[in-house]
Amino acid sequence: MSLFLSLGAASEAQQFRFNQVLIEGNQRVEAATILTFAGITRGEALSAGELNDAAQRIRASGLFESVDIVPQGGTLVIRVVEFPTINRIAFEGNSRLSDEDLGSLVESQSRRVYSPSQAEQDTAIITEAYAQQGRISATVTPRIIRRSDNRVDLVFEIFEGGLTEIERISFVGNTEYSDRRLRRVLETKQAGLFRQVIGRDTFVADRIEFDRQVLTDFYRSRGYVDFQVQNVDAALTRERDAFLITFNVQEGQQFRFGRIGVSSDLQEIDADAYSDAIRLRPGVVFNPALLEAEISRLEVLALRQGLNFVRVEPRITRNDRALELDVDFVLSRGERVFVERIDIEGNTTTLDRVIRQQFRVVEGDPFNPREIRAASERIRALGFFADTSVETREGSSPDQVVVDVDVEEQPTGSLGFGASFSTDSGVGFAANFRERNFLGRGQLLAFDISTAESSQALSLDFAEPAFLGRDLRFGLDLGYRTTDNENALYDTQSLTFSPSLTFPVSENGRLTVRYRLQAQDLLDVQGERTSDPDDRASLLIFEEAEDGLLVSSALGYSYSYDSRRSGFNPTGGVVLRFGQDFAGLGGDQTFIRTSFLAAAERQIFGEDVTLRATLEGGALTFSDGESRVTDRFFLGSRVMRGFEGGGIGPRDAETEDALGGNLFTVLRLETEFPLGLPEEYGISGGAFIDYGSVWDVGREVDGVDILYNDFTPRGVAGLALFWTTPIGPLRFNFTNAFLKEEEDRDRSFDITIQTRF
Template identity: 35%
Template sequence: MKAGSKFVSAVSALALSAGLVATGSIAVQFAAVASAEAAVVRSIEVRGNRRVDSGTIREYVGISPGQNFSPADINEAVKTLFGTGLFSDVRINQVGSTLVVEVDEYAIVNAVIFQGNKKVKDADLAAAVQLKPRSTYSQAALDADIEAVRQAYSRVGREDATVSGRIMDLGENRVNVVFEIVEGGRTKITGVTFVGNNAFSDGRLRDVISTKQSNLLSFLFRNDVYSDDRLRADEEALRRFYYNRGYADFRVISSSAELDEAQNQYTVTFTVEEGERYTFGDISIESTLDGVDAQSLNSQIETRSGSVYSADNVEDTIIALTEEVVGRGYAFAQVTPRGNRNFESRTIDVAYSIDQGPRTYIERIEIRGNDRTRDYVIRREFDVSEGDAFNQVMVQRAKRRLDRLDYFQTVNISTVPGSQPDQVYLIIDVVEKPTGEFSVGAGYSTKSESTGTGGVSLEGSVSERNFLGRGQYIKVSAGGGTNSRDYSLSFTEPYFLGRRIAAGFDIYRQTREYNDRYSSDTTGATIRLGLPITDSLTSQIAYNYSREEYELTGICLTDPTDPNCNIAPQILDAITQSPWVKSSVSWTLLYNTIDDPKNPREGLYSTFSVEYAGLGGDAEFVKLTGRGSYYHMLLEEQDVVGVVSVGAGHIVQTGGPLRLFDYFQNDSKMIRGFESSGIGPVAANGTDHLGGDTYISASAEAQFPLPAVPESLGIKGAVFADAATLFGNDLGGANATDMEWRASVGASLLWQSPFGPIRFDYAVPVVKEPTDQVQHFNFGVSTRF
């Protein structure tokens, strides 16, 4: 066959091998070449194109008139044209001295339409599919997008959603893509069971994992949605739980989820092997570094002989030893724990070996998956940066910090080789989660006969803990009841001036009406700086300013001496001297080792504050307050938690006499079973309590799951006993100023509701004074520490 002979190009096998054909056939053929001579054409003619310019297609073909070409060149041209994704069919033929390129263009998507969707928004579905307006349409893309929409519904717990796709031909090679969706019902998790667990009950383990059984409130919590990723995370949560409680041999044998398509519900089963429970045996440190004495590092050890084995304690020790040695100038120091099990005594000896690690540097830190969170918000949690020595312990510490931010569902940190043998890339993969919250809360307390305060109260707030992806916290709240109104705005920048210093401010306004006798209006602001000392210890300094205005109302406004007014002279004097201005500075020390802020079981939460008022204004005092709450697991298998709390406060005048409203007043944090401002020094009228300059409080509580109540509802019970005393008052005419103890006992319901933690308390005073005012029932936001 001569150069002028006809060449027909493209076999369907070639297109298929290139992965370019989804459906239909490609009418592209190759004619055999009888001659080894290369072909030459005088012109290239393009046919069938509507949108793609002919010149562009000729460039893709890569053959020029007058240029020698072979069947291999034709094959390559076909591959190139298919590779553009613009054409559903390509045919190349030689007709005389002309090379004819015929193409069928893919249709262009005019619009993507979703029909029948209510539970998943259009914007979320549009982000999941690859077909977009002005993109090219193909059946393969449509099929893939149908599956993507199904997966989007699976992620919100609707496994039986059905999705179909079709196109609407608009003419001129343009189409609309329509996804028709039947959402179906929510796919429930009817049961979460465990096999092989003896040390802990199913209920206790269900509280550890994030996959929850469906219940009446699941539509609010959304924690009964099954996913493979959540199941893998639950496996790791179970491992950490057991490893931190002495079960070093624990393993998850299997985890499975069976879908009953007829009932549209899952049954999740974890099969585990607990093994024996170990305690720490001998603890030692070995060092091969010159100038590092192993004995001098004993104070950094967090593991103690005889204590229950805990993986967290081992990790804490590794971090503490590494930081200490690195601080001494050994940048590449590596701490490796070696465990030696004694199966007879059920102990694990741990030796921490300190060696010189490989000299490896961080060439680059790459962050992936943070569509909203700024890169610098993640980078600042690392104590290392590009060019620094690589240390795995420092990297793990940064991971723990990122986890504590609560901005991400998952955080994974890995390394890949860098451009040089002694360099690595640090890869940080994150999956973001919603960080905004809208909450509505309610409270109730018995209405006080003396003050008129109490009754039902409502509160709503909007907060964002990763504002604009900058890691800033902002909260706006408003609330009130029959006789009160509260408004506040808070803002916190956790890294002020690029340093690990939290700076923020609070602005608030409060109004109160007291039994139609008088009212108060307080406006204030606080500017604060917080400095972390350790991961558990934080210090904060703040400047506080407030302005309080008091006014007589009702019968007291008309005639304060009227017997129906019955207002104490001390209160009347304070009201007539308002407005009061307080200008103060305060310093607070916070120690927090709580394991879970939402549902604590172990740890200590304590605060100590000193406030000095006298920087201008009317108040002149020094106020000291402190409170500590210790949580400890009493019965691990039954999930019974003990809580012991103590608190105290004392105020000392530094200039003029204390104002009435500077004194301490009791509330439900101090003691339950009594009205707010219902104990302590009292006015001569026997009704108005004036507060005291000193208080001491203590509380003991046991929290436990309620029988027959699903753990996924987040409801627990508690019994408690409180004791407190409030005494000391230098205001003239105050009675009952001596130290007298009050005590109460009661029961509570604790609910981790979708609107925040809620607490219901019923208390009965068992020790009280004749002038005390009793309040049995109270419920509101749970803030016991």
């Protein structure tokens, strides 16, 4: 294809004028387009340098492999060689990343013009994708294979290389916390036994940057306000197959809160009234989360008093001699800015209202930056989104703000098949379906079925976390369970229906009210009343079985307090639970079932050692009728270690059947500590003492002698081995019952494992 254009006279002394231009070699690109790229205008005198610039402009279009501009008398010849068209894109040598994965990364596309610069960019993108998987030695080479009609195949030849693992993570400058404790904070892990499964022991630069931040947050939440990560050194080993990571840190001194006060710049606010609302006390280790909680509490108090746009600013004064931070919460008038609207984008499955429910403000409310940040954290905590961004911008006027919420959906459902083993129930298998964002409504729907050697269970759970658009959780539990006489001389069946409502009553407290309808049957009791005691069940169980199917209808409540929820004390926490069910609203039974649990945990010695104490108990009181073996408490190894399920408590002296009790209480004391092994193995040790009992059958039968019907304490001491594996947590208990009765059935060893795959 060629083009002749008249442009003027001939050249004069390094100045060129052409009466025509001839363009050669172009097939897809129009000649006029090439001339436009060149920027040559009619009658213009051109120097040699300007001709070179014209050639460079044509090359810059990215459409040509070569461009030559040759003056030939009064004719300017522009010769071009066009880049070929990409026939197809292929990947060779890849196995860790599929062709589909790589194809979604590259910008080069078939049936488009091949661009070497774009191919190089694609090469860098593929190399980075492998680096994110810890394969920093991966190499990618783009090749082209010439085809007919000026077409090429673009082939990326890939050498994936091996994983570059992290051989060691160490710290320099730390004195308060050991390397072992700090390594537990990091997302990056050292290579260990299960490195092929864990996947966090490969070197990823972005993960190291994240670790810098979490390490800073760890120290500052413990009062080290001057903590800094000075630098992170990542060095390759001599063999260049592993990294040695060193964090150079400066801890500084630990600070505590000093004087706490409230002052006001506003006449309508009485600072003393706000001082009474402060819960923070001097002497507490400094924690930024505690500051945020107090600021939020004071701002909420101002809103309750009808005062909008009140802002709380903490003014902190250092006392380096006493290592204290004095805090003055200053109440002032903020800008009069309102929320114009909340725009939500990116949610393809989740309904807008699910995201809006995480905001405590709506359109038209006063704008509070702290509340917007808190809403952003609540959206992330939902677990529905892979990425969440909450930003603000000016609205239609300076006193209006638009809140932009951009989310990226991620899968929220799972289908699992699993196996479990415990020395109480033996080997079991399970299947479950769980959807945390059912139909995009933020609802939970779960279905579980499990079977073990001596029991089978089926359950269906549903929960609406924002019932009626409020902070009110509605739950519905349906369950069916059977046990056979593998471990007992009778079978049981139970069917349960239980709706509930849960709502907050304090910062860390929750109250649940519920209704529970349960039908239970005791059947297939083995043996005759007159047969050999070794082959038949207790006469008491025979009598209880004669009651047949019994239905209980109960209203109940439970209160829970969990200081771990707020995370204000990163080295410990307290959990309290108390609940009661009142049966007698119809049905066949009238009773009160009471349960309680109080637990505390504390980390000491640089948080390397964990101490736990738990007191748990229950009481079953019948006002009409008597309890049955299906109602009473049995203590399995979860409640009291060192004994078989039903191994302690009231027992028929003749048949040795465990009968359970209407009362129980157990105190568990435990410590967990490192064993000196590399922490990437996930192995730690423990020691424990359990002390408690279950007693009071609550009924008598002629001819039945019940052993241990009164409080008869038992005591167990033991050592534990904890092993965290990718297939689930394993716990090995080695126990010695130092306080037991003759007919008790103790156990010196048990192992528990549960996994889903």
